[in-house]
Amino acid sequence: MPDSLCEQCSKIPFRPFFQGTGYRHYYSDNEIALGTLERIWAECFCHFCGLIKHTLGIHYGKNSVEKLLRSNVTPTVFMYCVPLDQAYDGFQRPIQDISHYVDFGLYGISKDASAAFYAEGLARIGFAVRSNPQVIALRDIDATESSQPMHFGRTVDPSEIEWSMIKDWIASCLSKHHNTKLTSAGYDSQQPHQLELRVIDVSQSCIVTIPPRTQYVALSYVWGRDQALKLKRNNLTLLSAEGCFDSEGLRPSRTIMDGMRVVQQLGYRYLWVDALCIIQDDAENIQANITRMGQIYSEAFFTIAAAAGTDADFGLPGVSPECPRSLKQKSVTVQGLTIANRLHPNVDYTYWNKRGWTYQERMLSPRLLTFTPSHITYRCDMGCNQDEQFYTHDGAHFTAIDMTFKLQFEAHNIFEVYAIAVTQYTKRVITNPMDKIKAFEGVLDLLRHPFESPFFFGLPVSMFHMGLLWMPLGRCRRGDKRFPSWSWAGWEGAVAYDYHETDSNPNLCERTISQCTIRIDKTNIDLSYSSEPRTGNASCTENEDRWTRHFDEETCEVYYKDSKRESQLYRYPRPLSIVGQETWRLLAKGVTPIxxxxxxxxxxxxxxxxxxxxxxxxxxxxxxxxxxxxxxxxxxxxxxxxxxxxxxxxxxxxxxxxxxxxxxxxxxxxxxxxxxxxxxxxxxxxxxxxxxxxxxxxxxxxxxxxxxxxxxxxxxxxxxxxxxxxxxxxxxxxxxxxxxxxxxxxxxxxxxxxxxxxxxxxxxxxxxxxxxxxxxxxxxxxxxxxxxxxxxxxxxxxxxxxxxxxxxx
Incomplete structure (x- = not known):
């Protein structure tokens, strides 16, 4: 049966286009004009136009597209091909043998119409969709490797999760990094944990205490409204009885129950969940767990991220019949090639990713198994990158760029790492203002080592005068007065350390010299001294024998390296001020914020x-x-x-x-x-x-x-x-x-x-x-x-x- 294509689409060489070959010969700038959006939307018989309509409707919202069509705007639709794998330049195969994805751009939209178009997405799903919708070529599983390019695409079954595939992801990750520390959290995550924790024993369906060096999985999710079942002092004995969670009246929230099923399906036993592993009416137990929250997630074997829904009763899509996955994938076959819309996890724009507590859970987890409404993804901080809609066997792999997945010590100096983390974190929402520092404590705990100092209301003591230079990005009001006004924690709103909110501000610390003396009131703790730059070296001030100064010719950045072996992994924007042990001790006890x-x-x-x-x-x-x-x-x-x-x-x-x-x-x-x-x-x-x-x-x-x-x-x-x-x-x-x-x-x-x-x-x-x-x-x-x-x-x-x-x- 011949392909059902309109006159415009029948001219497209689909296979060469998705393979990255041919377009340089047939088309300039790897683009094809498909005609007006109005023409495509009115097409009833063309398979590819039907896929475009489905893809645009899923991405922007069908009502948004139709509203645009009813206006006086007539945008033209272009399709572009781009290498699917972001690490294609590291492959041993030539680029023409790498699978490409195709995205669709709309052109000819006025600024006002474009703003209204994106505002529709903001109202519909809570964020403005700025990326282009995409389609991918699905792999023919019957074809041999030599007879086709590296098409990774696969059909995602909305009714069933292929657990064996996820087990293969984890096994592959372990085989690659078996003798390597996962470094984003700074802990040796390959070794079983050093903590003594309460966890859910999914095989016994109850709360147990596991000894140190026992492997466990963590759950990162959104509470939303309060949960019906929480661990408290008066039900600790009850919830520690074997089989308690199988009782109708003691069922945890749906997301927790689905998390337990995931742990069982993947062959593990223990699950850590805050609501059932921290005694919620015991202030001492809460504080003990909060102060080590970063370590809890860092030392988890992997973390399940519930990136769907707005509360703990939503569930993990696809794990149980009560929480089905959304059916968003549509495929068509043209010129012998099966093509489908690409499922975007859009994790960055989910409600889960907007919450303050989930920031450090995402950043500090060495492995993250993420459940989105439509499919599952897997990341590890050593570069493993799996996606349910892509095949990864036979040596193929898929690499995306996600700069927010971990702290980028390799790409930035330590102050930039801190500054970027503060910006990302303060864009999120904290229900209880007094949790502003607590929910960031895991990140600060990780940064204490390279900064060689404690943090005082969120600012690094060893670079305190730099920490004071945060500035609001948008609406920013004075928050809880129990936090000082000089700390970003005392304000409600996103902040940054640069007017333009760039990822880095080269030489910011090198070209900033303190002009005042700062001391914590009623103590002998000095935080900053007035100083002048020294000729030929603007920032070397003390302890000079430790530091070597370097200049990056490509970025024009000045940075320093510390002679201490444990600090060799870090780049410093200036030599650190020495922070004495007495300062550590006094700040740990608590001092005035004045x-x-x-x-x-x-x-x-x-x-x-x-x-x-x-x-x-x-x-x-x-x-x-x-x-x-x-x-x-x-x-x-x-x-x-x-x-x-x-x-x-x-x-x-x-x-x-x-x-x-x-x-x-x-x-x-x-x-x-x-x-x-x-x-x-x-x-x-x-x-x-x-x-x-x-x-x-x-x-x-x-x-x-x-x-x-x-x-x-x-x-x-x-x-x-x-x-x-x-x-x-x-x-x-x-x-x-x-x-x-x-x-x-x-x-x-x-x-x-x-x-x-x-x-x-x-x-x-x-x-x-x-x-x-x-x-x-x-x-x-x-x-x-x-x-x-x-x-x-x-x-x-x-x-x-x-x-x-x-x-x-």
Whole structure:
């Protein structure tokens, strides 16, 4: 029977296209135009068009696509082929023998229509779908290896899980890494655990205590609403009786029951689940388990991740009839090739992945068996990567890139590892604000070794002044007051250590030098000292014989290596400050969160004026549209000139604007991580500001221009009646030109000011021209709180500053 294809699709050479050959000969840029979305959606007989419709409908939502079709938009659909395995360049076979997937792009959609299209996905499934929908070629299991390319695709049976296949995944993983430590958690996960735990014995269907060095599986899931059955002091004896969980009145939540079935099916015996393995009304037992939560998941043989549903009663799709898998896979056969839509786990966008507690469970588990609504995946932190919709026998394998699966010590220096983890974690939701640090304790416990210090309210003591430089990414309100304002744990909202939220900020620590002395109040614990960079080596300050300085020519990054053998795996952004044992002991006991700071303070004015420095962050884009969440306000000197910028939450503006405020200088910084005016190319180091040549500053022309002095339209932020996602504080959009954004220069015409300060009056050609500052807000009893973070030019700040003692809470 001939293939049922429309005229357009009958011209496509499917087999060469999915094999990665032919397209270079037939088509440029490996793309094919399939016509308009309207044409494809109206096609009733073409098998491939039918698959496209199914794939788009599953990916974006059928109603979303049809709503787009009813608008005046007529997008064109393109198909592209891309190597399926992300590690194809490491294969011994040529690229034309590697299987490819095909994705579909929609073009010709306006920005407004595109935003509405993605908003539909946000309303439907809780996240905006930004990736393209994809189809894959299924493998002909009867064909020989030599007669076909490495097509990995397979049909997923929605009614039955192939347990033998999952056993093969684990066995293959063990065979590859039998003598290798799984390193993402820093523990030797190949050795049975060192803890004495309560676990569920799935063969006896009850709670038991297992001795150290006994293998167990952990469950990571979402509680949602409270669970009916939990371990408590008054039912410990009952739940320890053999067969108790088989009784109708003592059945655990469905997800836990399904987890027990998974452990049995795979041939294991013990399952650790928080609700039934921690005594929920025993504060001492809860604390003992929470403090070792990272170790519990790190030392589990593998972790079952329940990445479907929103509560513990949802279950694991496909494990029991009560929780079936969604039927989302459709296949068609064209030109002798079977093609199906690719099932995307979308784990990053699940409700499970939005919860705060599951972050460390995902990051610290050496192996993760994930149950999505449609299929199962398996990951290990040494690179094993299995997916139920792909064959992996005969030496074939499938490799995806998942930078959030583990802490990337190989790719980043230790402060970047910490900073990225904080950003990822603070984007998640914590039901109880007091759990903000507890749910991150496992990650901090892992990082204590490379940082060689404890963490104080989530900030590393050995790099404390760097830890203070976090900044909000969007809506960020003051949270539980039992956490200090200087810690990200004291705020509700996502934070980062870079305005642009990049994965790394090269030389951030190398070009940031503390300018104040910080001590924990009523103790002798010093956290930071005021210092200056040293000529030829900006950061070596103490214990120098341990450290060797290196420069990466490719990334222009300065990093340090520690001579101690146990630290050789890590890259350091600067030598660590030494943290004494007394500091460890005192912080373990608990001390006041008040910081006593001796530093420089200066007053500047804030109005509604925004800083017009180039900023691609979502916060800046939101302000441009008049929807204010986090605002980059211009910090104005006594003459109304922009001396810097400060990021504050829009809801605090009514309390701040049209007033002078105190700013504390935390640290001094260069403008750029490399190619800065203070950068010495020969020594590959930032020269000290004390070594700046006399008269070396290049100032702007002093002539005045009408365009430059165009007045800025002031506005007043009104206090909102209720909290929403972005309060429209402006009645009209910001003007496109303001005094801090544009100046004229005689020799170069109209210039854009790329600095946070007014570069016509404050030169960007001085050594280390920026001070990282905190906006202070006095609360009570002389204790001030952090209200915002920003940057001020050194010339503007040092012209009016005074040294003051500050109590920061």
């Amino acid at each position: 910081l006593r700071i001796q530093g420089r303070v200066a007053k500047f004015r804030l109005t509604g004026q925004h800083s017009e420095v180039v900023d691609i962050s979502d916060a800046a884009k939101s302000c441009k549209k008049g929807q204010h969440k986090q605002c980059n306000l211009a910090i104005l000197d006594s003459k109304g000139r922009a001396a810097g910028r400060v990021r504050v939450d829009a809801y605090t503006l009514p309390k701040l604007q049209n007033q002078e405020h105190k700013f504390l200088a935390l640290s001094r910084s260069t403008l750029y991580f490399h190619d800065d005016v203070s950068w010495d190319e020969e020594s590959k180091a930032f020269r000290s500001w004390v070594d700046a040549p006399a008269g070396g500053e290049v100032r702007r022309q002093e002539e005045e221009y009408e365009e430059y002095h165009k007045p800025f339209a002031e506005w007043t932020a009104e206090a909102p009646s209720e909290l929403d996602d972005g309060h429209p504080l402006l009645s009209e959009l910001l003007p496109e030109i303001d005094r801090s954004g544009v100046y004229k220069d005689d020799y170069d015409g109209l210039q854009e000011n790329s600095c946070s300060f007014d570069a016509k009056h404050y030169s960007d050609k001085v050594f280390w021209p920026i001070l990282n500052v905190l906006l202070l807000f006095e609360k009570r009893g002389g204790i001030v709180e952090r209200c915002g973070i920003g940057q001020i030019h050194v010339d503007a700040f040092y012209a009016i500053d005074n040294e003051e003692p500050i109590l920061l809470g």
